[in-house]
Amino acid sequence: MEASLLAQVRTGRGKGYRHRLAAQGKIPAVVYGKAIGNIPVEVELRALKNILAGEGGRNTLINLKITGEGQARQDKVLIKELQYDSLRGELIHADFQQVSLTEKITTTVPVELEGEPVGVKQGGILQQQMRELEISCLPADIPEAVTMDVSGLEIGDTVHVADLPVPPGVKVLNDPEEVVATVVAPAVEKVPGEEEAGEEKEASPEAGEE
Missing domain, CATH: 2.40.240.10 (Ribosomal Protein L25; Chain P)
Known part of the structure; x- marks a missing residue:
């Protein structure tokens, strides 16, 4: 632009x-x-x-x-x-x-995720750890953003820097193994009183014992 x-x-x-x-x-x-x-x-x-x-x-x-x-x-x-x-x-x-239009520069661009992961539909949570990507390219080749379709991700799947689709002429400077996003399993909520009831049951004597 x-x-x-x-x-x-x-x-x-x-x-x-x-x-x-x-x-x-x-x-x-x-x-x-x-x-x-x-x-x-x-x-x-x-x-x-x-x-x-x-x-x-x-x-x-x-x-x-x-x-x-x-x-x-x-x-x-x-x-x-x-x-x-x-x-x-x-x-x-x-x-x-x-x-200069003929000299490469270093800058950062936004990382955008699009689509609803399969894992989210199953109750998982999409966590985006990286929101900016460091790149090197000619000034005229700077992309508006680097966009990744995450609709196919299931619970436990992770997107790394190496998975991001970057335009031709753009070199990514981040570690390829750096995590961009993950779909994690939902936290299991404990029912109030459930833990206490379990502890009482474990502590109670078995039938027939004195």
Whole structure:
């Protein structure tokens, strides 16, 4: 997935500057890469949120157009880090990494399970231990997610990293034996008083004994 985003070089800093940006619906950000170094910019919060809410999410390949302070360039970037306000949960800062379409990068993508396992229909419980997969690939080949059909799993079956279907050109960096999900048997609930009754029966003398 690709998207476009406008960025303007920023010259201010500090809490007062961030408040002025917030009043304009913007947040500070930094763009960095081997070819451009570090460029402090400001971007529109709503536009960035729209990208994050899209199909590609954080792994969306962004055409970032940078203007201001003698800059007039466009670069392919990925969202590298997001900072949120600890109290309000609002997005307050972003880091963008310049990428080359011909150089592989390392990133993470969601692991999604689809379908209802046979074992769940029999009363089992599907437990997903892994929700993100670390991969290496070209920026344009980053999948939206790695999806696994688990409808055929029975109680006791386990999905490992090696079982996940990944698109061509994508290399998985996790341990192949790492567990992704398991269908476990339901816990057996004890009837209240059953254990006590059993203990009393075991402790009682046999018939005919004194």
